[in-house]
Amino acid sequence: MEKPRALTQVAKAVALGISVLLVVIPFWSVIATSLADQQTINDSGGGMVMWPRGVSLAAYETVLSGGVVTRAVLISVGVTVVGTLLSLAATAGLAYWLSRPGALAAKPMLMLVLGAVLFSPGLIPSYLVVKEFHLLDSLWSLILPVLVNAFNVIVMRAFFQELPKELFESAAIDGVGAATTLFRIVLPLSKAVLAVIGLFYAVAYWNAFFNALLYIQSSEKWPMALVLRTYVVNQTTIGGDQGATEALPPQLPLQMAILVIAIVPILLVYPFLQRHFAKGVMIGAVKG
Template sequence: MSTQISPAGPVPAGPQPAPRLRRRHPQRPTWEEPPSFLGQLGKGTALTLLVLAVLFPMWSVVVTSLSSRETINDTGGMVVVPREIDLSAYFSIFSGGTITQAVWISTLVTVAGTTVSLALTVLAAYGLSRPGSVAHRGLLFLFLGTFLIFPGLVPSYLVVTGLGLKDSLWSLILPSAISVFNLVVIRAFFMNVPGELLDSARIDGAGEFRILWTIMLPLSRAVIAVVGLFYAVGYWNAYFNSVLFIDDNSKFPIQRVLQSYILAGQSPNVSGSSISVPGVTAYPPTLAVKMAVVVVTVLPAVIAYPFVQRHFTKGVITGAVKG
């Protein structure tokens, strides 16, 4: 093989390998390098498209719920560009009809269910986080076994019916009162509390309930707020339990009413009387009423999330299972 003479010494002839790209900071790993301009542009474009894909349907739903019959007829369906504000759909659903009753039922189930679920989950998590508690290991495996074994719809229906909960609002709360995932998260947080703190409280004469109320709950405020949001959103969006256990139309939650209006194609049954409000049409269009129900269904979760968002990351990461 022939060689060429260079000031630095002999260099083999022939194709030379491409020079290796040098990083801007060789002392740092590749994944810690700042992104390039094209990388930032691509991420920004992808995030913008994702946000538009989420916000555009919501915008169309809100605008349609505030549109008049003439606007909906002119567009032939969903409205994107608003022309005027017509609140007749909202006056209709909150004037004492089926939707008003369903909103109150969902609110009651959400408040009562979240309270019951948080109380049971915190008590169970605290008991399972204490190594010396009675049947600690057996109960823990019993809870964790529900991740792998689900009894099925028929046994669940037979149990609820056998307990006399059919057509009762408790049938929307008790079957899903404890989420094992939330229990594991709170238990992991309780186990991270220093044992010396609890021992000092016991030396001062505090019992287990006093320790839970005055020490554990104030320390776990973030994780309990996040778990409470999970429970509240779950109860508000609960639909399938009402299909199984509720036959009385007056006890339908808002999600069941929404299903009958949107999917089953039924016409919204509002108060039955015309709306006599200045500037509001007497009989709102059916599509506007349906979209107003969708807005009312989504609005509570949208309002509640900002108040819990500051605890979200801290609560989930602090209560997560470390591996």
């Protein structure tokens, strides 16, 4: 391949710089506003600021003082960790089963998985299923209905099928069972796809609020995403035991502080998975 011309390299650098600024500037404005004092907010006309002249941690002290937001963060962390681990276990097990030639009922199950990609269950049937299993107002209603994502199963199955067949043949000759093969051979070689799928599940669990809105009635069980929606979108605070709310005056730094707290955990997780993520996103892109 020929070396790109200088003009092409400059154009790429400019385009990349603009893209980075479009991402960084809004995020920086959110952080700056969360740290701004009331005088800075008043001087800006009550809107977002780019550089706080007076730094104040009052908003973070308010939301992290052991109240609603702190409890919601702990709930979201628990749901995300437990849900991601269970989803990875279920997805890996199902994908491994579907990837093995001659597995019992693998083809009918694969057709069901493909059907789940094309057709999603309706809102009312999903609610009735959750109700029949007595999961309403339970944190398990945020995990079990979305435990397995069909698209993730297909991606992981494709990765398992690309592993060298000689590994499985050697394991079969040595008399190794399917479970041992999965845990001792397949999963150690699948760190890339596990990191990618795990990140997908973690982001989905952390950001999900609609299921909580449907299934959770008690406000003390609300996850962070639903609390964020209540504070930022509705500009209300949570009170009472059944999700009752009372009006708040606009408090922009408080809202931005909650937004930062909701975003930062995922941003902190990504650097640890970046090495595997860069490899995992190419799964299935190149054959041979």
